[in-house]
Amino acid sequence: MDQFTLNWIFIGASFLLYIGIAIWARAGSTSEFYAAGRGIHPVTNGMATAADWMSAASFISMAGLIAFTGYDNSSFLMGWTGGYVLLALLLAPYLRKFGKFTVSEFIGDRFYSPTARLVAVICLIVASVTYVIGQMTGVGVAFGRFLEVSNTTGLLIGAAVVFAYAVFGGMKGVTYTQVAQYCVLIVAYTIPAIFISLQLTGNPIPALGLFGEHTASGEPLLAKLDSLVEELGFANYTGHHGDTFNMVLFTLSLMIGTAGLPHVIMRFFTVPKVADARWSAGWALVFIALLYLTAPAVGAMARLNLITTVFPEGTASAPIDYEARPDWMATWEKTGLLSFEDKNGDGKIQWYNDGSDAFAATATERGWAGSELTVNRDILVLANPEIAQLPGWVIALVAAGGLAAALSTAAGLLLAISSAVSHDLIKGAINPNISEKGELLSARIAMAVAIVVATYLGLNPPGFAAQTVALAFGLAAASIFPALMMGIFSKRINNTGAVAGMLVGLLTTLIYIFLHKGWFFIPDTNSFTDADPLLGTIKSTSFGAVGALLNFATAFIVSNATKAPPQEIQDLVESVRIPRGAGAAVDH
Amino acid sequence: MADNSSSNAYWAANVRIILVSLVIWAVVSFGFGILLRPMLAGISVGGTDLGFWFAQQGSILVFLALIFFYAWRMNKLDREHGVEE
Known part of the structure; x- marks a missing residue:
């Protein structure tokens, strides 16, 4: 039975199970x-x-x-x-x-x-x-x-x-x-x-x-x-x-x-x-x-397997011939997620870090003209059993x-x-x-x-x-988590504080991401890149934690400047903290 | 109000357990896994150092232990203060 049929059988059987x-x-x-x-x-x-x-x-x-x-x-x-x-x-x-x-x-x-x-x-x-x-x-x-x-x-x-x-x-x-x-x-x-x-x-x-x-x-x-x-x-x-x-x-x-x-x-x-x-x-x-x-x-x-596949005789010896490459490489080449370019024309797959200055001399000495194999990181788990x-x-x-x-x-x-x-x-x-x-x-x-x-x-x-x-992740971290946590652990945070906190967390994170990744992800509309971010070394993917901090701080300051929550809300917080009676609260 | 003081003691005990747990949570991940890794460089584990192990596996095991400890400890605390379901 070929691989294609096997894939269909496994995927089909699992789907029938879920739908059933x-x-x-x-x-x-x-x-x-x-x-x-x-x-x-x-x-x-x-x-x-x-x-x-x-x-x-x-x-x-x-x-x-x-x-x-x-x-x-x-x-x-x-x-x-x-x-x-x-x-x-x-x-x-x-x-x-x-x-x-x-x-x-x-x-x-x-x-x-x-x-x-x-x-x-x-x-x-x-x-x-x-x-x-x-x-x-x-x-x-x-x-x-x-x-x-x-x-x-x-x-x-x-x-x-x-x-x-x-x-x-x-x-x-x-x-x-x-x-x-x-x-x-x-x-x-x-x-x-x-x-x-x-x-x-x-x-x-x-x-x-x-x-x-x-x-x-x-x-x-x-x-x-x-x-x-x-x-x-x-x-x-x-x-x-x-x-x-x-x-x-x-x-x-x-x-x-x-x-x-x-x-x-x-x-x-x-x-x-x-x-x-x-x-x-x-x-x-x-x-x-x-x-x-x-x-x-x-x-x-x-x-490790990928390196030993390309360099079966060890990294000091010549890598494999392109024509002798394993079948899985050929299969993934069709998707474009794995590619080979014979830069020095010797028909072998040289795979190394051509961005490293320290290694450049060794590469020149061996007659290598740049890394010839490009592997998309996302294929690794799927290709793993084939490798x-x-x-x-x-x-x-x-x-x-x-x-x-x-x-x-x-x-x-x-x-x-x-x-x-x-x-x-x-x-x-x-x-x-x-x-x-x-x-x-x-x-x-x-x-x-x-x-x-x-x-x-x-x-x-x-x-x-x-x-x-x-x-x-950034949005959830900056908006939802602080509001939930403060709602349980503080009786003093009020409506104005919570709304202001969520909006500040959400908007700062959204804007920081858009500034680095492009507005609404439209290419080339970004003002900064993650290689050289706006604030110090903080990449756009890491900003959620900062957004959450801003959310906490805003909610705290605004709540303390405005009126405390009414008594029934403070009682609600009190009741949420005690497990007894959870069953009764199901229907509303 | 007797009820109220009991629930205040319950809540204070809960917050104390949470704080201790979160200190451990931060120490194993941000501490041993990242910031304090150079300090643990001397302790070798399977071809690398203890900090690498904490970053890739150790912290996950500690997280698990923490959640189960908290569940067990809180269920006990609920009974001690008579607020269990």
Whole structure:
């Protein structure tokens, strides 16, 4: 059976599973649609949260980014897991106790202001839509590669599938579908990693293999990798090369952004008790950590395998002939994401750091005229099983896993968007007397509109997926998280302070990103670049932490200059802090 | 009001646990993983140093321990103050 057929079988079977679950769990009432009737067990909820959280960025992109940069990209690992500590300690239990459906509902009630609720809804919609665009782009690329169809066709198929189960299933469908998706994606991520770890280190656990011994050379794996990359003029893998201050801010932005993203916070509304909300965050991180502890091993081992594929006789000897290259290189060349240019005309693939002055003399001496191989970082995880020459079914499994990661996140975000529009915007602001049926209908229409917009923008993305995702994180960090945290931990922050804080955080972050990435991502409209940022060494991706700080400061100053919140709001804060009575607050 | 003073003690205890947890959270990630890495350079772990391990794996394991500790400690605190569900 050829690879193409295998891919179709694995992807097709996994989709049938997801759609089957969505139909089986079709939602009835509005309460079931949004929060699955609050009957979800913490472990189940944790698994679904993990699938929701781990998107194409975690599955497809992250290990590749780590592989090519090494230590300096550890920010992704710490940032995208450390946010769960903030979520578990500072938000989840209290929001569950509050007992409403959406994040903006909490902000609207706590700050006793429809304006605050509206500002929160706008923040949520902007952050979620930009995040979905990135996912849809990922869906298109993965479908295109594995089904050997065009990017556009791949994207349209993906959009149709997300639409089907998110619209007809509601959150219950999504919750159980996401449990299935988690299983598919974690198996798909781990199996090739186990094979590769066994090949290189003899250790079946990739996370331990990373710090184990490279059996072929007898050296520690990371020491071997450091010496290999240095021999080709690259910066060493384990060293710290980037700016320290920016690395701290970037990590912090990712952490705060994680705790401010509505589709993740919403998960904690679906457990029965406050105590369960606490456990749920822990279980979510357990399931996330299974992938995140493996990812640095996948990255390091893929880099090592890539170097030994190109230089089978060692980095001091000649690299392989282009004509003798492995099949996977030829396959990826078709997508344009991997390319070879024979600069010195010797028919061999020289791959080294031609930007390094220290290495230039060695390169000239060997007759090398520039690095001839270009590898897109995003293909590394998908190409990984092929690089390690694993069987065809493993490759097909990775394809299904990558799609599960992208689709599950897209579906969770769509749900957050639809409830923001129908529940907060329409029922909360435009037509408070809307019937339950009407509300459900408008939720589904909102979802359909959101997916059409996301698909359209996914076809014509405003920038690279990573840029769009960075915007989503920065916005969530700068706007939502501070408002939620202050709403729980301070009784003094009032309506004016919260609205001013959110607006300052949102706008400064948005403007800083636009100044560096172009206004509304239109190319060449930027005034600065991330290589030479406006403020010191702060890149636009790291600005979310600064925006959050400005939000906190503004809210604090404005609140203290204006009137304290009324007594009933202070009582509300008091009641949110105490777990007792959460069950009674469900209906409203 | 007796009720109120009990809930104030509960909240103060909660905030104390959160603060201690967040200090540990910051020390393992921003500290050991980034800023204090040069200090840990002498301790070698599998071909590199302890700071690299904290940045890529260690901090994640500590985060996990922190969340489960907090859940366990708070559920106990809820019962001590009689505010559990």
